[in-house]
Amino acid sequence: SGRWARVAAVIKELEDQCATPIAKLRHVADAMAVEMHAGLASDGGSKLKMLISYVDNLPTGDETGLYYALDLGGTNFRVLRVQLGGKEGRVVKQEFEEVSIPPHLMVGGSDELFDFIASALAKFVASEGEEFRLPVGRRRELGFTFSFPVRQTSVSSGTLVKWTKGFSIDATVGEDVVAELTRAMERQGLDMRVSALINDTIGTLAGGRYHNNDVVAAVILGTGTNAAYVEHANAIPKWNGLLPKSGEMVINMEWGNFGSSHLPLTDYDRALDSASLNPGEQIYEKLISGMYLGEILRRVLLRLAKETALFGDTVPPKLEVPFILRTPVMSAMHHDKSPDLKVVGSKLNEILGIPNTCLRTRKVIIQICDIIAKRGARLGAAGIVGILKKIGRDGIGKNGNEISRTVIAMDGGTYEHYTTFSETLQCTLKEILGEESSASIVVKMANDGSGIGAALLAASHSQYR
């Protein structure tokens, strides 16, 4: 009938506008590499901030001793300790605790929040067992993963630019978060030195490198997205400090903010962006990360409901609610292998209040999931190729006579749980780079990275090193 023809036309238009042929992906990868250069040349030179992390030593595996980590990036924080045993012993023992932050502390005073954190940390330190050994005369050292925008001033200091993710404490903005934490630890009578202040992406890079020396970059594909990689210190024109001994510097790309005329944007994306809390920003993130994939799907379904009566004569009211369709629900529907697509049917019913959908409608949903997820995954692969190009590892790597391996440490729920997404990303890397070059390039899940990574960086930036 005419209705199904109109449905097919909307999908065809979506498919065309979301298309990511290999030539386009190459343009995106090239644009990523160009923007990386520009962001390294000068502050404000690109939408990519290319932040200097001051991390100039990644863990080697030789680290020994007791180190702590604190991970604050959402409504929970984690405290962790590890006993490192060097090349032989590796991670001898590790323990962690997770604490949720009472909502009133997220919007109260700075001291109150940091006192709460320091108090939980002090309790955790007090429970340290005999297997953990701090050499006589040494202070305990901590790596602090703080996943909010920070203007870093050294490897162990940085001022808060703004709170995000539901935190709103004016008194902390513009302050050095390490100083805030250190004062709170002192108030608790806890003697501990913060030796590294990092974000979760750098933690993943450090954790990945500890386990595998071939790790050169880390990518997070979770609620949001970001990447960090190891750059030659002399390839950072905007750096005017002394060159680090290692000759290397970890760069926090903040790649979610990447933008390019080559990105395939649809009207759905533009509308999503305008309605967002940060219009014009994080355009790449809005195409590829878990926070947005389900919302793009909702917007397509809403148009189909309005223009083709896909769900009957009235538009289902819940379909009008922004962000009601989360990416885990989208992936559950996308992966539905049952002959009558009963997962799709029940999710539509449960989440959107749309009962009794026919098989043909359910198939339409899967088609749309496929278009949106594949575009995201393919653009994610192009971004990774951009990094590989920038560091000269997009070809067949030679290290003397040996072929060098290149590993990307990956973390995040979208990549980990959305199988079609991660499989597409991997295939697309092969497609862009070619079979031969891609044979030595591996994307590896590194999901314990963000916790232990900070402790490892506390070790590689220890004052006793």
Ligand code: ADP
């Ligand atoms: P965060 O990015 O908030 O630190 P995670 O790395 O755990 O946390 O990623 C969580 C995100 O992963 C969710 O916001 C969601 O978008 C995505 N996600 C979680 N589970 C699934 C799933 N089963 N399928 C697809 N995406 C998922």
Ligand code: MG
């Ligand atoms: Mg995370």
